[in-house]
Amino acid sequence: MKKKLPIVAIVGRMNVGKSTLFNRLSESAKSIALDYAGVTRDVITDTVCWRDHCFELIDTGGIQLRKITDDPIAEQARKKALEALEHADVVLFVCDGTVGILLEDRELARMIQKLKKKTILVVNKIDTKVAQEQIFEFDRLGFKPIISVSAQHGLGIADLFDALLEMLPEGVGRPSEQEVGCKIVIVGKPNVGKSSLLNLLVKKERAIVADTPGTTREPIKERVQFYKEVMEVADTPGIRRKRGVTQTIEKLMVKSAFRAVEAADIVLLVVDASEARLVDQELKLAFYVFEEQFKGLIILFNKDDLMDEQKREDLAFHLAPYSYFLDKIVQLRTSCITNKNIGKLMNVVNDVCDRYNHRFSDDELTLLFKEALQAKPLYRNEQRLIVYRAKQFETGPISIELIVGEPKWFGSSQLAFLERVLRKSANLKGVPVRFVTRKK
Numbered sequence: 001m002k003k004k005l006p007i008v009a010i011v012g013r014m015n016v017g018k019s020t021l022f023n024r025l026s027e028s029a030k031s032i033a034l035d036y037a038g039v040t041r042d043v044i045t046d047t048v049c050w051r052d053h054c055f056e057l058i059d060t061g062g063i064q065l066r067k068i069t070d071d072p073i074a075e076q077a078r079k080k081a082l083e084a085l086e087h088a089d090v091v092l093f094v095c096d097g098t099v100g101i102l103l104e105d106r107e108l109a110r111m112i113q114k115l116k117k118k119t120i121l122v123v124n125k126i127d128t129k130v131a132q133e134q135i136f137e138f139d140r141l142g143f144k145p146i147i148s149v150s151a152q153h154g155l156g157i158a159d160l161f162d163a164l165l166e167m168l169p170e171g172v173g174r175p176s177e178q179e180v181g182c183k184i185v186i187v188g189k190p191n192v193g194k195s196s197l198l199n200l201l202v203k204k205e206r207a208i209v210a211d212t213p214g215t216t217r218e219p220i221k222e223r224v225q226f227y228k229e230v231m232e233v234a235d236t237p238g239i240r241r242k243r244g245v246t247q248t249i250e251k252l253m254v255k256s257a258f259r260a261v262e263a264a265d266i267v268l269l270v271v272d273a274s275e276a277r278l279v280d281q282e283l284k285l286a287f288y289v290f291e292e293q294f295k296g297l298i299i300l301f302n303k304d305d306l307m308d309e310q311k312r313e314d315l316a317f318h319l320a321p322y323s324y325f326l327d328k329i330v331q332l333r334t335s336c337i338t339n340k341n342i343g344k345l346m347n348v349v350n351d352v353c354d355r356y357n358h359r360f361s362d363d364e365l366t367l368l369f370k371e372a373l374q375a376k377p378l379y380r381n382e383q384r385l386i387v388y389r390a391k392q393f394e395t396g397p398i399s400i401e402l403i404v405g406e407p408k409w410f411g412s413s414q415l416a417f418l419e420r421v422l423r424k425s426a427n428l429k430g431v432p433v434r435f436v437t438r439k440k
Ligand code: GDP
Pocket: 188, 189, 190, 191, 192, 193, 194, 195, 196, 197, 302, 303, 304, 305, 306, 334, 335, 336, 337, 338
């Protein structure tokens, strides 16, 4: 969430295969976009990662060069597309290899060149003989590189990705920088304050950007849009059980909340603290998020303004039995009425995001677990458990492979012990740790 991802815009006249290419690129790469069901979007975007480099892919639709005077909606869409193009770091200018260069292609080319954007000319439909024969014609447009693809058949896509990576701005969207973004989702029962929270965050962001001297109008929009991109609000499953609400709707909602969680890195679970307890579904969701989906988790005890001593005591009493779990989770008291802790929330989220993407060195992990098992040997079947080597094979979530004598002896309590050791040695509050074991 720290840095904006680079923006790659797909541009081209109608019918050259832009949306097929968009789908092909976002499906071939690991797509981590959220599900935007029900949200109107002016342009179609997706976060696409290829070889660990991520960027925001935008399908501008067909860019019309001329003002559309008789259709305000179409004119609006045209403006949006132009805007997306202006913000792009790299342009994928798509032409139709079977048709050759049309006047409209030439006009678009000129416009892109005027904007001085890094551009890849993508000649589509290379699966056809016609396109193969006239590919050289496209040199005349004056772009470099030219990559020929078949969006429909998936030809040349890897080449296109590789060329694209070369052109992305240095350092941005590259995990090696430790600046990888996190997708955030806000979940919770209806009426706990999710929308209020999101509104405050968006407003705050607008204020911050507006206060920065020298910023222009555009960044405000960009940043606010950025939050919308990474945040989605979903009601928790199974809670809206009202008479008359059919099973199907409920099932659909379960799915959408779960899908939202699956697509996220960090989950903000908003609860109404004034109820002085977490209901069953909230607890289940928290477990699901952290222990099964391995997402970062922050629980916001919202409506803190409604709390009194008695309610605080009740809440603490109710939560005590779950401390073994909740102690790992970041918890924050918030109020959307008094703004309590709203100002620092995004910093907390950023910290959790950093921890979620933390990387331990293999030596560090190996030494840590070896020493821990020396200090406190664990036994199964009178055999001493040994970790020969530990290796973090993935980050976001932190995923560790243990090379051991006998994998089946490392059950949940043994792994929980190692997890505690790790948590004692490093601040991993709010982020899960995933272990897999492998026989030496
Ligand atoms: P959502 O369904 O989770 O999105 O909840 P909303 O954001 O629509 O909020 C539901 C109601 O709770 C609204 O009337 C809000 O004004 C109110 N609300 C939200 N946050 C707070 C809070 O921190 N304190 C109090 N007292 N009310 C809040």
